[in-house]
Amino acid sequence: MKQQPQGTKSTPNRFNHHGVWAIYRFELERARRTLLQSLITPVMTTSLYFVVFGAAIGSRMNEVDGIPYGAFIVPGLIMLSLFTESLMNASFGIHFPKFTGTIYEVLSAPISAFEIALAYVGAAATKSVILGLVILATSTLFVPVSILHPVWMATFLILTATTFSLFGFIIGIWAKDFEQLQLIPMLIVTPLTFLGGAFYSINMLPEAWRSITLFNPVVYLISGFRWSFYGVSDVGHSISLAMTLAFLLICVGIVWWIFKTGYRLKH
Secondary structure, three states: OOOOOOOOOOOOOOOOHHHHHHHHHHHHHHHHHOHHHHHHHHHHHHHHHHHHHHHHOOOOOOEEOOEEHHHHOHHHHHHHHHHHHHHHHHHHHHHHHHHHOOHHHHHHOOOOHHHHHHHHHHHHHHHHHHHHHHHHHHHOOOOOOOOOOHHHHHHHHHHHHHHHHHHHHHHHHHOOOHHHHHHHHHHHHHHHHHOOOOOOOHHHOOHHHHHHHOOOHHHHHHHHHHHHHHOOOOOOHHHHHHHHHHHHHHHHHHHHHHHHHOOOOOO
16 A cells, blocks of 8 residues: 655545534534624624614604615615624634644644635634524514515625635634734724615715725625615626625635645644
């Protein structure tokens, strides 16, 4: 029998579902142990958004595109929570093993790069989708919500959670410390979300500002998701889907490059 050269890692010939399930279950258990931070806090924050925006702005602006203002902001609130939680869950999930040094045990295990990414990203996306559904259920306590296209809603929900979990996975590998881990979500993603039509329609903006806003990729994610609820959107839902898939493929390509080169994983 031919021996494998010393120092090389054998590649499994088939899908290592035991390894994927072990990482996936561990990440979900971590969310259960921090239930207050993972679930209750975002729900309370969303409730405050309804109270503040519904009372302060909703009393002055009854409808947007024929939709009651309180119901209009529901998709934006879900997307806001989805972006934030997907990024934080995935980035912390992979960054903490880097910080403690246990990432080398994962890299040396008989599990492929695809399976590692699938487990971490899948767990983060699962938690984000559950949170999005909980926020959707919570919103019905404040305003009447209708979903005209439930299949499209589920599609945008899962694709967005997966895309931003991949993005968070990249951030977690890129970040050298916990300060950098919070840098992109706080300074880039959150402002883009607030400027991406989460709480208003970009059609309400002057033409010049509307043209500038169309360069914000978050606009397409929120617009497509809102269309699945009420059938109205700032841009076509097919364009929103194409932009989401493009962002997803870009993130997949970056993750592939990271594992191929060992960027900030092996050194």
